[in-house]
Amino acid sequence: MVTLQDILQIRDIQGVDEYILVNHKGQVMAHDIEQPEQVAKMVLVCAQNSWAIAKTRLKYTIFSRKSKKDILIFPVGNFNLGVVKHQTMNDMIFASKVIQFLNNLLNKKID
Amino acid sequence: MIVFCEDCGGKNSLPTAKIENRRIVFQCSSCAYRNNYALESSDKSILNQIRINLKQISSRPDVIGGFVYHRNKEVLIDFMSDLLTRDDLIFLGKKLLENISICQEQYRDIEQMVLFISNRHTVVRALDTNRIIVVICQTIKAVQSIFMPLDSLITNCSMHKRKERG
Numbered sequence: 001m002v003t004l005q006d007i008l009q010i011r012d013i014q015g016v017d018e019y020i021l022v023n024h025k026g027q028v029m030a031h032d033i034e035q036p037e038q039v040a041k042m043v044l045v046c047a048q049n050s051w052a053i054a055k056t057r058l059k060y061t062i063f064s065r066k067s068k069k070d071i072l073i074f075p076v077g078n079f080n081l082g083v084v085k086h087q088t089m090n091d092m093i094f095a096s097k098v099i100q101f102l103n104n105l106l107n108k109k110i111d
Numbered sequence: 112m113i114v115f116c117e118d119c120g121g122k123n124s125l126p127t128a129k130i131e132n133r134r135i136v137f138q139c140s141s142c143a144y145r146n147n148y149a150l151e152s153s154d155k156s157i158l159n160q161i162r163i164n165l166k167q168i169s170s171r172p173d174v175i176g177g178f179v180y181h182r183n184k185e186v187l188i189d190f191m192s193d194l195l196t197r198d199d200l201i202f203l204g205k206k207l208l209e210n211i212s213i214c215q216e217q218y219r220d221i222e223q224m225v226l227f228i229s230n231r232h233t234v235v236r237a238l239d240t241n242r243i244i245v246v247i248c249q250t251i252k253a254v255q256s257i258f259m260p261l262d263s264l265i266t267n268c269s270m271h272k273r274k275e276r277g
Binding site for chain 2 (some may be wrong): 035038039041042045046049050052053054057058059060061062063064065066067071092095
């Protein structure tokens with residue numbers, strides 16, 4: 001069974017600058033990010049709207065920034081994982097690394 | 112003055128003297144199409160430019176289509192063919208505008224949002240606080256191919272706005 005600690009190994013992935021894990025009510029489950037409450041609200045609204053549009057067909061969302069510190073939001077069961085990537089990392093390579101990490105947790109259930 | 116061909120969207124440099132009675136008349140240097148259209152108000156003119164660019168982007172391989180959504184006026188431009196109804200576009204536009212707006216409140220330097228959805232990757236750019244341009248692509252390769260044309264479109268809009276301000 002997957003624990004919160006398993007998911008939080010996300011911080012060990014190369015290129016992760018900041019992260020936040022939000023549940024379906026918008027509560028912050030874990031984070032290493034500035035202004036977590038505001039970011040949690042943002043992640044929740046984005047996740048709800050994206051779900052309304054794509055349902056389970058949504059893989060992830062990328063917000064590109066001038067600073068190149070792009071924000072990626074991944075649906076993870078009843079949670080949403082927001083990640084700010086390092087500016088030197090390529091979006092696609094970074095996203096596939098995170099997806100690979102999340103897929104490795106697929107066979108287990110989230111606590 | 113830079114003007115754009117109504118037929119092919121090509122950029123043409125036109126002497127101001129050729130603009131008379133608020134009409135622009137010129138032969139396109141790229142496709143030889145004879146343009147003859149009225150000078151429009153700033154907003155109409157920008158929208159017309161977006162329409163030309165978006166039509167070109169929407170006709171690229173593996174691009175399903177695109178549209179422009181306004182917070183109050185709803186769908187301003189639609190190149191989604193018959194795939195989605197007007198109600199679908201309004202629903203999509205509203206949700207996507209809300210997404211990019213809330214993210215820009217938190218991170219001011221957001222330039223673009225992409226939703227990676229199976230066979231329906233959705234690229235969103237904010238034209239201003241009320242308007243977004245949305246392009247839907249079948250493949251990731253198509254998504255990457257429209258970044259530059261979208262950059263040009265946004266740059267052209269900004270230049271146009273700056274010119275109008277004087």
